[in-house]
Amino acid sequence: MANKQVEKNSITKKSENVSDWYADVIIQSGLADYGPVRGTMILKPYGYALWENVQKALDAMFKSGGVENAYFPMFIPMSLFNKEKSHIEGFSPELAVVTIGGGEQLSEPLAVRPTSEMIMYQEYAKWIHSWRDLPVKINQWNNVVRWEKRTYLFLRTLEFLWQEGHCAHATHEESLEMVLRALDWYRQIYEDFYAIPVVLGVKSQSEKFAGADSTYTVEAIMPDGKALQACTSHDLGQNFSKALSISFQDKNGVSQYVWQNSWGFSTRSLGALFLTHGDDSGLVLPPKVAPIKVAIIPIFGKKDDQVLKYCEKIKQTLTNSPSAYPGRIEIFDDSEKSFGWRVNEAELKGIPIKIAVGIREVQEKAISYSFRLFAMDNKISKFEDLPEKVEQFLSQIQNQMFENAKTILRANTHLVDNYEEFKERMLAGKGFLRAFWCEDVGCEQKIKEETKATTRCRSLDEKEDIGKCVYCGKSAKFRWYFAQAY
Numbered sequence: 491m492a493n494k495q496v497e498k499n500s501i502t503k504k505s506e507n508v509s510d511w512y513a514d515v516i517i518q519s520g521l522a523d524y525g526p527v528r529g530t531m532i533l534k535p536y537g538y539a540l541w542e543n544v545q546k547a548l549d550a551m552f553k554s555g556g557v558e559n560a561y562f563p564m565f566i567p568m569s570l571f572n573k574e575k576s577h578i579e580g581f582s583p584e585l586a587v588v589t590i591g592g593g594e595q596l597s598e599p600l601a602v603r604p605t606s607e608m609i610m611y612q613e614y615a616k617w618i619h620s621w622r623d624l625p626v627k628i629n630q631w632n633n634v635v636r637w638e639k640r641t642y643l644f645l646r647t648l649e650f651l652w653q654e655g656h657c658a659h660a661t662h663e664e665s666l667e668m669v670l671r672a673l674d675w676y677r678q679i680y681e682d683f684y685a686i687p688v689v690l691g692v693k694s695q696s697e698k699f700a701g702a703d704s705t706y707t708v709e710a711i712m713p714d715g716k717a718l719q720a721c722t723s724h725d726l727g728q729n730f731s732k733a734l735s736i737s738f739q740d741k742n743g744v745s746q747y748v749w750q751n752s753w754g755f756s757t758r759s760l761g762a763l764f765l766t767h768g769d770d771s772g773l774v775l776p777p778k779v780a781p782i783k784v785a786i787i788p789i790f791g792k793k794d795d796q797v798l799k800y801c802e803k804i805k806q807t808l809t810n811s812p813s814a815y816p817g818r819i820e821i822f823d824d825s826e827k828s829f830g831w832r833v834n835e836a837e838l839k840g841i842p843i844k845i846a847v848g849i850r851e852v853q854e855k856a857i858s859y860s861f862r863l864f865a866m867d868n869k870i871s872k873f874e875d876l877p878e879k880v881e882q883f884l885s886q887i888q889n890q891m892f893e894n895a896k897t898i899l900r901a902n903t904h905l906v907d908n909y910e911e912f913k914e915r916m917l918a919g920k921g922f923l924r925a926f927w928c929e930d931v932g933c934e935q936k937i938k939e940e941t942k943a944t945t946r947c948r949s950l951d952e953k954e955d956i957g958k959c960v961y962c963g964k965s966a967k968f969r970w971y972f973a974q975a976y
């Protein structure tokens with residue numbers, strides 16, 4: 491036992507080394523573990539419960555937008571993959587390919603899906619004939635494989651879970667509307683559920699999705715000043731419909747190619763959640779996604795029966811009362827562990843509220859609350875007020891976490907108008923740099939080579955202006971967000 495207690499307290503300090511802290515917290519809080527193949531990850535029940543909460547929220551949004559769920563195979567014939575040139579060029583370095591099946595060499599190699607455009611759209615060509623068949627709005631919850639060279643738990647793994655939405659429309663206007671609608675669903679998950687403020691924007695031509703006309707993105711800044719591409723939504727134009735002959739007769743009987751979009755949100759986003767809110771004691775999870783919302787921690791003594799009975803009563807009362815926040819109520823009653831150890835465990839797991847129960851609480855019919863956000867003071871209420879108080883605290887915590895993250899975003903966003911300052915900032919502190927760029931790919935490339943910063947996006951809120959490219963000095967219309975990325 492003694493060893494285990496030391497182990498639990500041995501996470502690296504976030505302030506000392508973010509990447510060591512990050513791995514320690516994920517493993518020790520029970521979210522995930524490394525798989526036997528390099529770059530793969532085992533999502534343990536605590537981590538999967540978190541993902542399920544996100545899934546439920548997103549799935550409800552999709553359905554409200556008329557999107558239906560379906561499932562397509564994970565194996566894609568290489569000949570099919572090769573039909574859209576820029577798509578295969580973009581994905582080939584990351585492809586996993588199966589060449590043997592059932593002990594025999596396959597007549598055609600099969601790609602393990604890195605994304606499902608090709609396998610879905612060859613089927614769409616059979617579904618779509620007339621304007622009456624449109625729009626098609628399908629989502630898949632699945633896993634994809636991308637053979638990455640450098641991997642991190644959650645942020646970049648060879649295989650990850652996600653959803654991919656794929657729609658076909660009669661007009662470009664309608665398709666673009668869907669692109670932006672999906673982007674806004676993602677913004678809601680980030681801001682309202684993860685409590686992370688984000689920047690919505692469009693990617694540069696060199697950073698867009700392979701096969702898209704343009705890619706829209708949700709970008710977040712992490713406390714170490716590096717940016718994370720949170721999720722993307724692509725305007726595919728008619729690139730895939732032309733490659734796979736997905737056409738329809740319009741109302742005038744004229745044959746037209748459909749306009750398409752695709753959009754994805756993955757378990758990668760959870761990495762942003764851990765990085766943004768976690769601290770030296772472990773995870774800090776926002777109430778709207780936390781798998782456990784309240785930890786009830788008994789203080790053992792002479793009258794354990796009464797204490798445990800009271801814990802059970804608190805749990806039942808909270809479990810049975812309606813709540814805007816998903817998640818379980820759990821009693822941390824392992825009597826082989828000290829009270830302090832169990833408090834640390836609840837903190838490591840990022841549980842928003844702790845309720846400590848001793849004989850005093852039982853006798854006074856009181857509830858003693860403490861919080862994962864250290865800025866909040868401990869509170870006491872009467873038992874009768876329990877459900878109402880918990881609901882009120884959860885909402886307060888959710889809001890406070892968003893405010894804290896907004897402060898981080900503001901402190902990490904800088905207007906930069908000369909290249910010297912740009913370079914200096916990228917060496918120390920980093921963050922989002924908002925600078926004019928002439929939109930020439932040469933300047934973008936040079937900036938990347940010299941500072942490791944890439945264009946993250948041109949914000950949807952950005953107004954046209956008159957400025958000079960931070961690199962070459964030629965005239966530029968827009969400020970772009972630059973940052974070093976994960």
Ligand SMILES: [Zn+2]
Nearest residue numbers: 928933959962
């Ligand atoms: Zn330039």
